[in-house]
Amino acid sequence: MNRFRALLPRWGIGLIAAFALALSACTSGAADGGRQADASSAPTREFTSDHAEQPVEIPEDPQRIVAIGWAVTALISVDEADLVGVSSGTQDTGMTPEELEKAQGLPQVGRDLEIDVEKVAQLEPDLIVSGLAAAMEFDYSELEQVAPVAVAAMNQPSEWKDMNERIADAAGVSDAHARLIEEYDNRAAELNEEYSDVLADTMFVSIDAYGDGNWTLEHQGSHGTTVPADAGMRFTPESADGAFSESLPLEQLDRLNEYDAVLTRADAEGNPTRPIQDVMDQGPWSELEPVQNDRVYSVPQLGAMSYTTGLQLFDQLEERVLQDL
Template identity: 35%
Template sequence: MSKTHLMRRGTTLAAALLSASLVLTACGGDSDDDTADKTTGTGSDKPAGTQSVKAGNGTVEIPADPQRIVTIGNTNLPFIDLGGKPVGVTEASEAELDVLPEDQRTVYEAAEIVGSSGGEIDVEKLAALKPDLILVQFHSSDWDKVGKQLETIAPTVYWGLDTEWKAFADQIAEAGNTADTLKQQKAEYEEKVTNIKETYSKIIDGTSFVDVSRGDWSDPGTFYIADIGCSEIARDDIGLDLPEAAEGEDPLAYESLPFEQIGELSEYDAITYPVDADGKPTEPFTAVTKTNTWKSLPAVESGRALGLFCPGNNSYGPVNQYLDSLDSALATLSGKQ
């Protein structure tokens, strides 16, 4: 399954691809009935209006309905995708912002920038926002650097980079109180997956695919075979026959391949590659499409090279956009069977 950190290659890929809990205390009488009514209704010692969530930094007591949330690292865009409106965020790349729906970008830009996507957080600036919840996902070394400081400001929920994306979405929705939006997104996701599998079952069962890509971090004259990110969704959830690394080995995407090896893609029936929202090859991948070797590939010459738009793979909104793109791409193969 997709990991949120696997959108990046190696350490560079992780950069491009990769407490004092606030207690809401009830006021009123001291009777047993009063206590039960003003906690969670269970008569426990849990403070009123709070819930416990399990995270990478242990079990954290957080507000049940947080109002001032700061998102750090990879939690920024998934929380906004779920309808959240953070008061503070860390920096996102222009490439990440460019593929956001306009309303989500507006929400992001309305928030205060409190630091970089790593552990370089302006703690004083963050504290001045008076958050009642902080959501964090970045490298464990960054957590080691600033985690304890964050926990002294507000209840802080931390996820490691190896958190599977569906679990990540579930847990952000739970912590950020956006379960209704998550439920809707999940229903759309399941409907899209089912429809694609049923509509294109013959193509899925009888076609060998390879997903190739290139990032702005890639060395000149190189590309890579993508077996992580959105490629995982196509392989694991849809069932496309796509190459992947052997168990226990680094992802194929971590290995840069020279353009001289583009010709080896001829062994596959169909090729998928990255495009932008307008359906044009992404800027880094354009270098691949300009080579004569690419142009002469059987899949390219026969119209079986499919551009796919993958705005992200760590929350349901962008994944659903990817599935729409995959649906349209597979439809073009239907007439070529």
């Protein structure tokens, strides 16, 4: 299962957008006109957005930002980002508990592709930033009637760094975001150096499950591998057909015998997630070489795709995995 795949509620967004535009027309007045005048007079700059063929004009110094999709993870811990609203969805799994609490405390504008245009308009943003994945094929035309839209869409999970940096750029907080990047890079270098011998001798694999009766083997460039790879962990490059992950039946759990250590998703306490536990409860699991060698590690924050969650994942990997090998 690919987390980037979702169905587009075409008619739902269209109806909401139509209602939002009608409401806006009915309620506009002198105050609204003043706000529009202020917005139109603010300095702008060009931004190369993934949803448009030509660069879009966005504010140089946005003051009221609505973030949707994975753009939330890029900005939620940057105090300088003036967030007035966010969406929820698949990106929630990529936030720290503190970040998730902060995001849930902001005005909510929808979930995944079901963005409530009326709620966005009520927040009076001067910029909307989106990190919805390219595979979601979202139509931004209704949101563009509310405020300029800047999109940085990932085609695959390994592009999360580029997405984060482009969203920070659009939001005008590149300098603050750069401090997170520096901290992340320094911590990654520490782990690479301190555990160089273990890392050189170990081939890792990350797995996931979604409760559909299969399990997912993640190669380099997948959700569960990009941050561990920065810590020096080695993964197989890709599947035979070039994909970053494979959905496999339980009968093929013996594929894990090709690896020295297995990483799995876990809750905050380090317990395997329910879908992973269901896989572990199957007969073939107990016969696997990594299981018999006690080389299976359930790691909180595995699947991180932001610098803040990446830093927490580094700590978890050191404590739960690297120090044990």
